[in-house]
Amino acid sequence: MRIAVVGATGLIGRAVVRALGKGHEILEVSHRKARHRVDITDLNSIRSMYRELGRVDAVVSAAGAAKSAPLSQLGEADFEFCLANKLMGQVNLVRLGMEALNDGGSFTLTSGVLAQKPMPGSAAVSLVNAGLEGFVRAAALELPRTLRINCVSPGWVSETLAAMGKDPSQGIPAAVVAQSYLASIEGTQSGAVLSV
C-alpha cells in the first residue's frame, strides 16, 4: 500500500512508520522535519500536501497539538489553538483527503485516553479528543467508495513517561501503540475508537 503518515517524525508517527515496515510505500509528512510538509491548521497547506502526495491507500495522522493547563488558566486563545490544531486539523485531513484515497482506503486519526479518562489540566485536551472520536464515529457512516475511518486512542506512552521522569512501565511502548494503527489500516473496521 501507499501510505501517508502525517506526524511521521513524532514518537507515535516514527513507531507507525517502523511497524509498517518495508512492505509498503511510506510517505512521511510532518510540520517541519519530514520529506513532505504540512501545517494541518492551514487548509491550503493540506490541499498542497495532497496534490504533492498523489493518490494513496491510507492516511495516518499522528499529528496535532493541544494544550494542557488548569481550567482557570485556559483562555479563549488556548481553546482556539486546540480546536484548530489537533481537532479541526485532523478533521480537515479527512475532509480534504477523501478524493486522494483510493477505493477501500482508510483514515486513521489519533485521539487519546483523556477523551474518556480526564485528569486535572485536561479540559481542552479532553474536549478535543472526545470531539474527534465523535467525528470519526459519524464520518464512518458517510464515507464513499468503501473508504474507512478509525481513531486510535493511546494511553500514556512509555517513552513519554520516561521523558517526564516517570515510570515507563506504567505506560504502553510506542511500538505497541503502533500496532493499533496497523490494525486500522489493514483491517476492515470503520468508525471504531481503538483504545490502547
Add this chain to the structure above:
Amino acid sequence: MRIAVVGATGLIGRAVVRALGKGHEILEVSHRKARHRVDITDLNSIRSMYRELGRVDAVVSAAGAAKSAPLSQLGEADFEFCLANKLMGQVNLVRLGMEALNDGGSFTLTSGVLAQKPMPGSAAVSLVNAGLEGFVRAAALELPRTLRINCVSPGWVSETLAAMGKDPSQGIPAAVVAQSYLASIEGTQSGAVLSV
C-alpha cells in the same frame, strides 16, 4: 435556589422551567425572546448576562445550535459555526460563569445522543456533542468551591419528532428529559453525562 436557564424559550428549556416549578427563582435567558438575553457565541454578551443576573445557584444551558448536513456538504464555515455555538458557547458559559455561582452550585449543559450514536448527516453535531461531554468530564475535576458540572444527553424528543411528522412515541417527552436537568441541579453528582 436561584437558577439561570439559558435557552429558556426552546423546547427543552421550557420543559426545564416548568419542571423546576415554583420552589425556585428562575431567571429565563435566551438569544431573543426571554426576559434576559445572551448571545452565547459572544464572550462579552456572556459577561454582560452574568453581570445582569448576579449570583446564582445553578446555570442550566439548553442552548446552542449545530448544523446537520451530509459530510460532503459541511464546509469550513459550518464547522466553525458549530464549534462557536453549541460547543464553545456552552464551554464559555462555564468558563465565564464560575464566579457567578454560589458555593456548591452547578452547571448543567446539553449534548445529545448523536455524540455516541451518530447518523448520516451528524458529523459536525456528533463532534460538538462528544467534545462537550469530554469537556464536562474533565472540568468537573477542577471546579472550585464544590461547584459541580454535568451534561444531559437527550435522545430524540417526542415533540421534535412530532414536528418532523414522525412518530412521537419513538421519542422521549420533553417533560421526561427535563427530569435529568433536575437530577443534575438537585443531586450531588459531577462530571456525569446523563443520557435520557
